[in-house]
Amino acid sequence: MARAKFSHLLGNAFLHIAIPVVLNTFGRLNTTWAKRSARLLGFLVRFCYRPGVRLVRENLAIAFPEKTAAEREKLLRQNFYHLMWVGIDFLRLLRHPDRLEEMLENPHEDLKAELPSQGVLCLPHLGSWEVLAQSICLSYPRCAAVAAVFDYEILNRTLARSRSYRGLKLIPRQGAVRGCLEALDQGYCIGTLIDQNLSPRHGGVFVDFFGLPATASPLPALLHRRTGIPLVSGACVHLPNGKYRFLRKNLTIPQEATDAQITQSIISANEELIRQYPEQYIWMYRRWSVIPEDASPEMAARYPAYAKVKPSRKFRK
Numbered sequence: 001m002a003r004a005k006f007s008h009l010l011g012n013a014f015l016h017i018a019i020p021v022v023l024n025t026f027g028r029l030n031t032t033w034a035k036r037s038a039r040l041l042g043f044l045v046r047f048c049y050r051p052g053v054r055l056v057r058e059n060l061a062i063a064f065p066e067k068t069a070a071e072r073e074k075l076l077r078q079n080f081y082h083l084m085w086v087g088i089d090f091l092r093l094l095r096h097p098d099r100l101e102e103m104l105e106n107p108h109e110d111l112k113a114e115l116p117s118q119g120v121l122c123l124p125h126l127g128s129w130e131v132l133a134q135s136i137c138l139s140y141p142r143c144a145a146v147a148a149v150f151d152y153e154i155l156n157r158t159l160a161r162s163r164s165y166r167g168l169k170l171i172p173r174q175g176a177v178r179g180c181l182e183a184l185d186q187g188y189c190i191g192t193l194i195d196q197n198l199s200p201r202h203g204g205v206f207v208d209f210f211g212l213p214a215t216a217s218p219l220p221a222l223l224h225r226r227t228g229i230p231l232v233s234g235a236c237v238h239l240p241n242g243k244y245r246f247l248r249k250n251l252t253i254p255q256e257a258t259d260a261q262i263t264q265s266i267i268s269a270n271e272e273l274i275r276q277y278p279e280q281y282i283w284m285y286r287r288w289s290v291i292p293e294d295a296s297p298e299m300a301a302r303y304p305a306y307a308k309v310k311p312s313r314k315f316r317k
Helices: 002-026 031-048 050-063 070-097 097-103 129-138 154-162 176-185 219-227 259-276 295-300
Strands: 120-123 143-148 171-174 188-193 205-209 212-215 231-238 243-249
Touching: 002 070, 002 154, 031 050, 031 070, 050 070, 070 097, 070 129, 070 154, 070 219, 070 231, 070 243, 097 129, 120 129, 120 219, 120 259, 129 154, 129 188, 129 231, 129 243, 143 154, 143 176, 171 176, 176 188, 176 219, 188 219, 205 259, 212 259, 219 259, 243 259
Parallel strands: 120 188, 120 231, 143 171, 143 188
Antiparallel strands: 205 212, 231 243
8 A cells, every 4th residue: 555655656746747848848849840759759669669569560460461461560650650640749739729720621610510419429549539529629619528537636637628628528437427418418519439448347348340359338329328319430530731630420320229239330430430540540559358258269369469358248240
């Protein structure tokens, strides 16, 4: 207990120093220098963080078995570059939230023309969800997002200050069902990152993701089933000129669909977006970490080395 408390105090002290330094270093960069810095940082991270490189290689081999090893290596290099570029843009936006409109390809686009008047936006970790979280507020004043709460208060305050700059309401991930239902009842649109591992013990369901079962949260499906609120798949992708473009797809859900079937529809729509911009997805994440208990030996052999068998619901295509 004492060691954990000391580690927390040490981490908190480090963040009090590191956050201002990082924001002042990268938050001031213009687009040209952000791009150059991203190339340098991408190279350094690839060179220094070998476990991360191995993880990306494993995931790309699962997602794109049809590509050659050389093609996947090129995609790996592009992935680290875009990850650094989007990260720097997040710091730029964190320091100067008023920069948002200059980052967007079409900042005055009226999203209401293509999005429902109220809905649940189901996002993959593609492009910049931080830019999207603020840009959606330009068309929808009453927006809320499910957000993680970190152990360090200074980190929570810094992120919340930027994210709520245009009125975005933050819903803690713990107790998200109740928070989302209350927000929907008040007329808010909800945004949530859907492609995160959720243990089957905590309600996660298995869905097909790039041809292999992975766990996902049924939260959007539950919200849709209880309220009838439309579901939208979307992402804010990075363009070569440094601007961001919002992609979206309204989902059609059969009335009799189960939570697992609805979740599969969401993940399938997200996969379509990822396949368009594979270099911008967060492949440095243990996406296939849970092997279904009833997986055949052939299916289990396709999982990466980091995957483990955990109690799970049966996988259905």
